[in-house]
Structure formats: structure tokens, C-alpha cells
Amino acid sequence: MEHRDAQGKVRRYDFGKLPVPDAFQRSLAALYAAKCAPGGGWDSIASSEAQWYLVKPFTEFLAGLDEVPQDVDTLTAAQWTMWRLSLPPRSNGYKKFSAIASLLQLDPRLSPAVREVMAKRFFWAKGHDQAYSPEEFSEIRRAARRTFRSALLRIRENREHLVAWRSGAVPADGDAWLLGEALDVLARTGDVPQYQKPSTRSRVLRRYRPVLGGDGAQHTWKRLHLSRTEVAALAVLITAELGLNSTTVSELPVPRALPGTAETGRPVYRLELEKRRRTGHRGRYESRNITDFGADSAGRVFTEALEATAHARAVVATVEESIDRLLVWHQTTPHVAQAYPGETRVGPFGFGVNEMSGRAWAKSVGLSGAPMRRIRRTVNVLHRREPGQNTQDTHDRVYVLSEPQVREAAVPVIADGALEALDVARRAVFAARLADRPTDGLRETVTNGCADWENSPFTPAAQGCGASFLLCTACPNARVTPAHHPRLAHLLQALESLRGVVEPAAWETDWADAHARLTDLRSRLGAPVWEAALDAVTATDRALIDQLLQGEFDL
Numbered sequence: 001m002e003h004r005d006a007q008g009k010v011r012r013y014d015f016g017k018l019p020v021p022d023a024f025q026r027s028l029a030a031l032y033a034a035k036c037a038p039g040g041g042w043d044s045i046a047s048s049e050a051q052w053y054l055v056k057p058f059t060e061f062l063a064g065l066d067e068v069p070q071d072v073d074t075l076t077a078a079q080w081t082m083w084r085l086s087l088p089p090r091s092n093g094y095k096k097f098s099a100i101a102s103l104l105q106l107d108p109r110l111s112p113a114v115r116e117v118m119a120k121r122f123f124w125a126k127g128h129d130q131a132y133s134p135e136e137f138s139e140i141r142r143a144a145r146r147t148f149r150s151a152l153l154r155i156r157e158n159r160e161h162l163v164a165w166r167s168g169a170v171p172a173d174g175d176a177w178l179l180g181e182a183l184d185v186l187a188r189t190g191d192v193p194q195y196q197k198p199s200t201r202s203r204v205l206r207r208y209r210p211v212l213g214g215d216g217a218q219h220t221w222k223r224l225h226l227s228r229t230e231v232a233a234l235a236v237l238i239t240a241e242l243g244l245n246s247t248t249v250s251e252l253p254v255p256r257a258l259p260g261t262a263e264t265g266r267p268v269y270r271l272e273l274e275k276r277r278r279t280g281h282r283g284r285y286e287s288r289n290i291t292d293f294g295a296d297s298a299g300r301v302f303t304e305a306l307e308a309t310a311h312a313r314a315v316v317a318t319v320e321e322s323i324d325r326l327l328v329w330h331q332t333t334p335h336v337a338q339a340y341p342g343e344t345r346v347g348p349f350g351f352g353v354n355e356m357s358g359r360a361w362a363k364s365v366g367l368s369g370a371p372m373r374r375i376r377r378t379v380n381v382l383h384r385r386e387p388g389q390n391t392q393d394t395h396d397r398v399y400v401l402s403e404p405q406v407r408e409a410a411v412p413v414i415a416d417g418a419l420e421a422l423d424v425a426r427r428a429v430f431a432a433r434l435a436d437r438p439t440d441g442l443r444e445t446v447t448n449g450c451a452d453w454e455n456s457p458f459t460p461a462a463q464g465c466g467a468s469f470l471l472c473t474a475c476p477n478a479r480v481t482p483a484h485h486p487r488l489a490h491l492l493q494a495l496e497s498l499r500g501v502v503e504p505a506a507w508e509t510d511w512a513d514a515h516a517r518l519t520d521l522r523s524r525l526g527a528p529v530w531e532a533a534l535d536a537v538t539a540t541d542r543a544l545i546d547q548l549l550q551g552e553f554d555l
Contacts, residue, residue: 001029003036003048008322009344011045013052019063023071028055031106054099061086073109077117084122097122131378140375141240143365147233151226152308158183158223159311175211182208183223190315190330190348192220221348224311225330228350232361234305235327235353239372241298242288243379246372248273250352253324254313255302258289267292269302302326316346325351430520432478442479446548447472447488449479469553473517485525485533487541492518493534494545 001013015029035042035051042048061083062068062075069075087093101118104110132140164170165180182192192212194202204215213219217227226234235249242249255269273286292299305326312328323346330348344351359370432448442449446469456465457475465477472478473488480488495515499507522530547553 001033001036003032003042003045005044006038007044007344009045011048013048018056018059020059021068021070024059024062024069027072027107028059028103031103034106035103051099051103054096055103057096058083058100071109072104072107073111075104075110075114077111077113080114081117084117087122094122130374131381132374137240137375137378140236140367140371143367144233144236144240144361147230147361147365148237148304148308151222151230151233152304154222155224155226155308155311162187162224178208179211182212186221186224187311188315188318190221190225190312192223221330225349226308226312226328228329228331228357229361229364231327231329232353232357234301234308235358236361236371236375237301238305239375240379241290241301242271243376244273245376246353246355246358249372250325250327250354252326254306254326255290261291267299267303269299271302312349316349320346323351327352430517430524431474431476432472432480432521433476434524435479435481438481438483439479445469445472445478446544446553447478447491448484449481450475450477451479452477469548470514473514473521480521485529486536486538487545488518488521489530489533490537490541491545491548492522494549498549 001015003011003013013029013032015025015032018025018028020028032048032051032055034040036048042051062079065079065082067079069079084097087096105115105118131137161170161176161180162183165177165184170176170180186192191202193205193208195205196202204212204220209215212223235246238244238249238252239246251274253272255271257267257269261268268289268291271288271290273288290299290302291297292303294300309326309328312330313325316323316325316328323344329350331350353372355370355372358372362369362371435449438449439451442451443453444450450465450472453465454463455461456467456477458467458471459465465475467475492515495511495518498511499515502511525533
């Protein structure tokens with residue numbers, strides 16, 4: 001079976017070599033062909049290759065069973081369960097499980113019993129990928145800036161010499177002219193003038209070696225081109241600004257400045273992004289406008305990236321016009337190229353960044369691990385605080401809730417919220433004590449009796465209570481007997497009438513808490529008691545409540 005993707009790349013898969021019966025091989029080939037067809041879901045060679053390396057181990061497992069299934073329709077639930085249990089309970093195991101299940105479920109002959117066991121959840125322990133701390137994030141960005149800035153200055157210096165040579169500003173005799181000639185060849189072909197020695201690597205022509213300073217990369221092609229690790233540093237800077245994954249950054253087309261913006265000194269770049277995993281109404285294609293506001297802006301990263309990759313992109317365009325990539329690197333060491341199988345190369349040039357090159361860059365600057373995934377997580381979870389390439393639900397569930405820094409930062413926020421909620425609850429809950437009859441020592445107030453007027457929770461100790469009588473219902477010193485029910489019932493009724501004639505903000509500030517506490521009291525006493533209390537309201541009760549609401553009892 002042959003897969004030809006949208007970029008014209010071709011990959012052939014030989015299903016006859018899979019260790020399952022012929023009928024099963026043909027079924028898998030048909031399913032594969034459907035996925036590789038336009039619109040089938042596997043739009044790139046990278047996608048079909050990744051699935052191929054999952055299908056092969058699955059068929060090897062089936063071949064080792066006592067009873068090997070002859071085709072998809074003879075695969076049993078027990079056989080699928082055995083394979084599922086053989087997978088490690090990690091993300092790699094889940095990837096194999098979900099990929100093979102999705103492929104086989106496209107075959108209508110797959111039995112309902114197998115579909116049922118496929119639907120069972122695959123339990124696995126999530127990885128420990130965590131966001132960088134602020135200090136680590138800053139350190140990585142500084143390291144990436146140092147790497148890329150050094151390369152940019154090197155390329156800029158040699159480009160200026162080349163421009164001067166091409167304009168005739170360099171005298172035709174001497175080392176400066178020879179250097180300009182070597183740079184001109186480098187800019188047009190991707191390498192300085194060389195000759196091929198039998199059975200050895202290419203060597204710089206003898207006449208150019210003295211002016212170049214040697215035939216190593218630093219003295220030759222690095223004068224106008226970025227290395228793989230330097231492009232990885234540039235990718236780190238782009239990810240730190242936009243929070244994209246490495247595939248999207250790697251496939252980023254060359255951004256174009258919007259018309260009229262470059263002339264102002266603040267170019268606005270239109271980025272065309274393809275997010276392969278995104279589905280649904282948002283689509284997999286997205287554009288963003290990024291402005292170069294100056295140093296430390298996201299737009300400045302792209303201005304400098306365009307400058308640093310200009311010569312490499314020009315050489316690639318002369319060989320393969322269809323390739324439109326921003327991140328282009330130069331590498332000629334054979335064993336390095338062999339370590340990255342399957343990637344697109346045009347002569348000595350390659351494109352984008354992957355985990356291996358990111359890890360190589362990190363190691364070159366004394367850092368550990370591959371930083372791209374963690375940087376993306378850091379940016380989206382802690383800085384942008386919004387989904388980069390996921391739904392809001394996935395962003396919250398997979399990234400935000402599992403991030404220790406988010407949980408740690410949420411502790412004081414949750415605590416403050418809980419305290420505030422407690423304070424609101426206390427203000428809204430009736431705190432006075434209900435009593436069947438008056439007790440000795442009670443002082444009568446406008447609304448109820450008071451058991452300890454000298455020691456109020458609202459004023460300094462031993463100074464006597466100076467709080468509003470509306471706060472009596474929030475005071476544990478207050479005592480409410482049946483004799484107070486009519487006056488409090490009338491107060492609640494008056495507050496409800498007042499609510500309709502004052503501004504909402506004034507109501508919330510001055511009356512809402514008292515209203516809430518009296519509402520709580522009404523629910524405690526019950527509707528029959530409350531209705532009886534309203535029937536028992538006297539003229540004295542009404543007069544006292546009117547004076548209270550008009551502020552006549554305020555100190």
C-alpha cells in the first residue's frame with residue numbers, strides 16, 4: 001500500500017510482512033488505505049508511519065496466541081483483552097490501545113463484543129510533565145536568547161560583508177574580496193567552494209581556507225546559516241511566546257508582514273498555523289497577527305528569525321519551491337543525519353525541531369531534558385492561562401488541574417474565598433438566641449433583649465454596645481422571645497417594602513444583611529408562628545421600626 005501526502009512525500013507499507021493470516025493482512029491494508037486517503041485523517045507521512053509502528057507489534061502479539069484470529073471479524077473479546085492487559089499502564093500503552101482500537105472500529109465486521117470491551121476505560125498513570133518554575137523558565141529563555149543571538153550576530157556580520165562585496169565596495173584584490181566570493185557561493189549553493197576527495201568528505205578549496213580560517217562548520221556554512229541546535233533555540237523562543245507544540249512550530253510557514261506595516265518600523269506578521277489534532281467547529285487552521293513592538297516582543301523574535309534564515313530559505317527555494325518553512329537549518333555531518341530518519345531534507349538543509357534536537361540544544365547549554373513540551377505547558381497554564389491547541393475542558397482537566405504550581409497558587413485564593421464565604425454566611429445567618437421566656441438581667445432593645453450589653457462583639461470590651469439595633473440579630477448576646485416576634489416580623493416586612501424604593505447598591509450595603517438574618521429567623525420559626533406574629537403587630541411596634549429605619553436610634 002502506498003501513501004502519498006499533501007506535500008508529495010511517498011511512503012510504502014508492505015502488509016504482507018505482518019505475521020497474521022492473509023485475510024487479516026488485507027483487512028488491515030484496506031483500513032490503512034482509507035485512513036491515508038484524502039480526508040481520511042492521516043494527512044501526513046508522519047501520521048501513517050507512527051500508526052505503522054503500532055500496528056506491527058499488535059499483529060506480532062496476535063501471531064503468538066494459541067488461536068490466531070484469521071481476520072478482523074474473528075477477533076474475540078478475550079483476545080483483545082489479553083492484548084490490552086499486556087500494555088504498560090502508561091501513556092505509551094494508552095497510545096497503542098487507542099490507536100489500534102480506532103483503526104479496527106472502522107471495519108463494520110468487528111463484533112459487538114469486541115467493541116464493548118474496547119469501550120472500557122484504559123487506566124494509566126499520567127506522566128510527570130510539569131511546568132517550569134518562574135526561575136527555570138527565565139533561565140531557559142535566557143539560554144535560548146544567548147544561543148540564537150550569537151548565531152544572528154554571526155550571520156548578520158557575514159551578510160553585511162557579502163552585501164558590500166556584491167555592491168563592489170570591496171577591493172578586488174586581497175583577503176576581503178576572497179571572503180566575499182566564498183560567501184557569495186555559500187549564499188547561492190549552501191556551501192563554500194569545495195572539492196570532493198576520493199573516499200573522504202568534501203574539503204574547502206585551498207585558496208579560500210586562509211580567509212575562512214579553516215574548514216570547520218564555524219568557519220564555513222555557519223557564516224550564513226543556522227545549525228540544528230540554533231534552530232532548536234529559536235523554536236524555544238517562539239514556543240515561549242505563543243505556547244504552540246513542536247509540530248506546529250516546525251511546520252510554521254514563513255510569516256509575511258501585513259501591507260504597509262513594515263514601513264512604519266513596527267511590522268505586523270500574519271502567522272498561518274496548522275493544528276493537526278484540533279477538530280470540530282474551530283477547525284485545524286488558525287491565523288494570528290504578531291506585532292514587532294521592539295526588543296522582548298513576540299514580533300521581534302520573528303523579525304530576527306526571518307533575518308537569520310533568509311539565505312537558507314533562498315537556497316531551498318531554488319531546489320524545491322513548494323517548501324514554505326520558517327525554521328531551516330544546515331547540517332552536513334552524516335552520522336547526525338542518520339540519527340533523524342524520515343525527516344525532510346533538501347541537500348544539506350533540514351526543517352523544524354523535534355524532541356531530539358531540543359534535547360541536544362538543552363544539553364549544549366547545560367540544561368537537562370527536552371524543553372519544548374514543558375515550555376508549552378508553562379506558557380499555556382501559567383502565563384497565557386488559556387488553551388493553546390485544546391478545548392477548554394481538556395486544558396482545565398489535563399493541564400491546569402494537574403499542575404502543582406496552579407494548585408499551590410490556588411490555596412490562598414481558595415482560603416480567601418472560604419473566609420469570605422464564611423463571613424457572608426455569618427452576616428446572613430440569624431445569630432441571636434431564641435428563648436421561650438425572658439430571663440433575669442435582660443435589657444430590652446428596639447428589636448429584642450440583650451444579655452450582655454457591656455461586652456459587645458461589635459465594640460471594644462467593657463465600653464458598652466454602640467452598634468446599630470439592626471445588628472442585634474447577628475449578635476450572640478441577643479435573646480429573642482415570643483414577645484419580640486411581632487416587631488421582628490414587621491421589620492422584615494418593612495425591609496421588603498424598602499427594597500423596592502431604594503437603589504440596589506444602597507439596599508445591598510445598608511439593608512441586605514439584616515433582611516437575610518430575619519429571613520433565616522422566619523424559616524426557623526415556621527410559617528404559622530410568623531403569620532401569627534404579623535397579626536399581633538401593635539402601633540408601638542410600627543412606630544419603633546419606623547424610627548429605626550429612619551436612623552433615629554443611631555448614635
